[in-house]
Amino acid sequence: MSDLQMTDVVPLVPRARTGVGHVAPLLPLEVSGLRLDVGGAALLDGVDLTLAPGGCTVIMGPNGAGKSILLKLLHGLLAPSSGSVSWNALPATQATARQALVFQKPVLLRRSVAANMDFVLKARGADRGRRDALLEDVGLAHKARQPARLLSGGEAQRLALARALATDPEVLFLDEPTASLDPASVLVIERIVGEACARGTRIVFVTHDIGQARRIADEVVFLHRGRVAEHSRATDFFPEPRSQAARDYLAGKIIV
Amino acid sequence: MQSIGEAFRLAFTLVVTGEADLYEIVALSLQVSLSATLLACLVGLPIGALVAVSRFRGRGLVLVVMNALMGLPPVVVGLLVYLYLSRSGPLGFLGLLYTPGAMILAQTILIVPIVAALSRQVLEDLHAEYAEQFRSLCLSRWQSVTTLLWDGRYALLTVGLAGFGRAVAEVGAVIIVGGNIDHATRVMTTAIALETSKGDLPLALALGIVLLVLALGVNAGVQSLRMSAARHAMVGASHV
Ligand SMILES: Nc1ncnc2c1ncn2[C@@H]1O[C@H](COP(=O)(O)OP(=O)(O)OP(=O)(O)O)[C@@H](O)[C@H]1O
Ligand SMILES: [Mg+2]
Numbered sequence: 001m002s003d004l005q006m007t008d009v010v011p012l013v014p015r016a017r018t019g020v021g022h023v024a025p026l027l028p029l030e031v032s033g034l035r036l037d038v039g040g041a042a043l044l045d046g047v048d049l050t051l052a053p054g055g056c057t058v059i060m061g062p063n064g065a066g067k068s069i070l071l072k073l074l075h076g077l078l079a080p081s082s083g084s085v086s087w088n089a090l091p092a093t094q095a096t097a098r099q100a101l102v103f104q105k106p107v108l109l110r111r112s113v114a115a116n117m118d119f120v121l122k123a124r125g126a127d128r129g130r131r132d133a134l135l136e137d138v139g140l141a142h143k144a145r146q147p148a149r150l151l152s153g154g155e156a157q158r159l160a161l162a163r164a165l166a167t168d169p170e171v172l173f174l175d176e177p178t179a180s181l182d183p184a185s186v187l188v189i190e191r192i193v194g195e196a197c198a199r200g201t202r203i204v205f206v207t208h209d210i211g212q213a214r215r216i217a218d219e220v221v222f223l224h225r226g227r228v229a230e231h232s233r234a235t236d237f238f239p240e241p242r243s244q245a246a247r248d249y250l251a252g253k254i255i256v
Numbered sequence: 257m258q259s260i261g262e263a264f265r266l267a268f269t270l271v272v273t274g275e276a277d278l279y280e281i282v283a284l285s286l287q288v289s290l291s292a293t294l295l296a297c298l299v300g301l302p303i304g305a306l307v308a309v310s311r312f313r314g315r316g317l318v319l320v321v322m323n324a325l326m327g328l329p330p331v332v333v334g335l336l337v338y339l340y341l342s343r344s345g346p347l348g349f350l351g352l353l354y355t356p357g358a359m360i361l362a363q364t365i366l367i368v369p370i371v372a373a374l375s376r377q378v379l380e381d382l383h384a385e386y387a388e389q390f391r392s393l394c395l396s397r398w399q400s401v402t403t404l405l406w407d408g409r410y411a412l413l414t415v416g417l418a419g420f421g422r423a424v425a426e427v428g429a430v431i432i433v434g435g436n437i438d439h440a441t442r443v444m445t446t447a448i449a450l451e452t453s454k455g456d457l458p459l460a461l462a463l464g465i466v467l468l469v470l471a472l473g474v475n476a477g478v479q480s481l482r483m484s485a486a487r488h489a490m491v492g493a494s495h496v
Binding site: 072075076077096097099100101103107109110111119120123124147150167 | 385386388389391392393394395399403407488
């Protein structure tokens with residue numbers, strides 16, 4: 001259960017996007033009583049959450065806490081057993097097209113790196129001219145002609161990020177996007193995500209890397225056993241987490 | 257009647273010297289079965305892909321029927337096509353009976369279920385991997401289907417090959433709707449059946465050898481294509 005109401009949070013970054021001015025923004029997000037039961041087990045057990053416009057929310061929590069599942073529910077890929085997800089009054093499934101999700105396991109088409117980018121740009125009717133700049137950004141320009149599925153784990157994740165950015169999403173979900181990256185690449189990804197955030201893309205970032213969370217988080221949602229154990233500003237969370245689970249997690253204790 | 261050894265020797269001579277009658281028969285076989293395979297793929301692949309990406313009531317029943325139709329007896333298909341194409345049949349005006357066109361039609365019907373059922377399996381596995389990404393991108397069903405067909409193209413070659421193998425080897429359907437007419441509708445299988453019954457073993461054997469070599473050759477070709485595709489990670493399971 002969330003023990004903090006985030007209603008007093010002001011937008012961290014003003015959203016300054018072009019071309020969507022006539023459409024209502026997707027934020028704020030209101031999640032209430034979100035449950036997902038599979039085979040008698042509650043994978044999510046009553047999640048209440050409010051996300052204000054702008055900024056970077058980091059979701060943390062032990063393995064199996066339900067982080068990936070929560071992202072998929074917010075993105076409209078899974079239907080909840082009960083409860084609701086409301087993107088500024090839009091149901092999750094109607095917000096999907098304006099968002100992008102970088103999966104924990106990147107799903108790459110059996111095509112070249114460049115063709116993977118083209119596919120997404122075409123599907124979203126976006127300008128294909130941006131492809132090379134995006135690949136350049138994630139350091140994959142020199143691999144453009146290579147089969148995507150021969151990329152290393154880290155390269156695959158960088159391609160998945162470039163592909164997600166290609167859709168120019170209003171909300172970008174990232175599920176441990178730097179889990180298999182070398183330290184330099186981690187910083188590159190953080191810079192790219194930070195730039196997207198500065199341009200007004202709402203970031204929801206799952207990570208186990210506490211140092212990374214400190215660097216990028218404006219606020220932290222700590223999940224534990226399918227519930228929100230804590231939802232705090234980053235400046236409050238890291239010095240002094242209020243939930244026992246988060247304290248143990250940050251102290252490196254095994255929690256289940 | 258010659259000894260078997262003699263028959264083999266004559267058969268090889270026929271194959272090597274490129275005897276005209278023999279190659280006419282082989283050419284027609286290829287023309288009919290390749291056309292049927294192409295048509296069956298045009299019809300069967302979209303069916304397989306659509307079933308692979310769709311969830312609907314009665315889907316289980318559709319799968320059972322698709323799988324059952326893979327075992328359609330060629331003579332039954334031949335008989336049905338015959339009834340439709342015969343002069344008094346609903347399609348009799350086409351005048352197709354006893355032409356290669358009728359044989360293509362019969363073989364197409366015979367292998368559409370094979371192409372549909374096998375491609376459904378291949379594409380469903382691929383879709384299981386891609387489905388969440390597709391939904392994240394809000395792809396239409398049509399976009400999903402075309403993407404699966406393109407990305408699964410190397411795996412689907414094997415499906416086409418299975419269809420071709422069935423078509424080129426069957427005798428029951430083409431003999432009924434084609435009639436095994438010399439220089440018109442005689443293909444390898446019907447010729448082998450006829451020549452064997454007439455006792456002309458060298459010609460029957462020669463055709464049998466060509467049929468075997470053809471089957472091996474097509475298999476080897478597809479296999480090497482798949483291997484080169486695998487080297488480029490265009491087929492097979494995800495590496496991550
Ligand atoms: N389709 C499913 N059916 C049944 N259980 C599932 C399914 N998907 C996930 N789970 C279970 O739900 C729980 C939460 O999964 P989830 O992937 O959200 O964890 P996570 O917090 O992302 O963990 P990690 O840090 O390891 O990525 C896990 O215990 C997992 O086994
Ligand atoms: Mg996860």
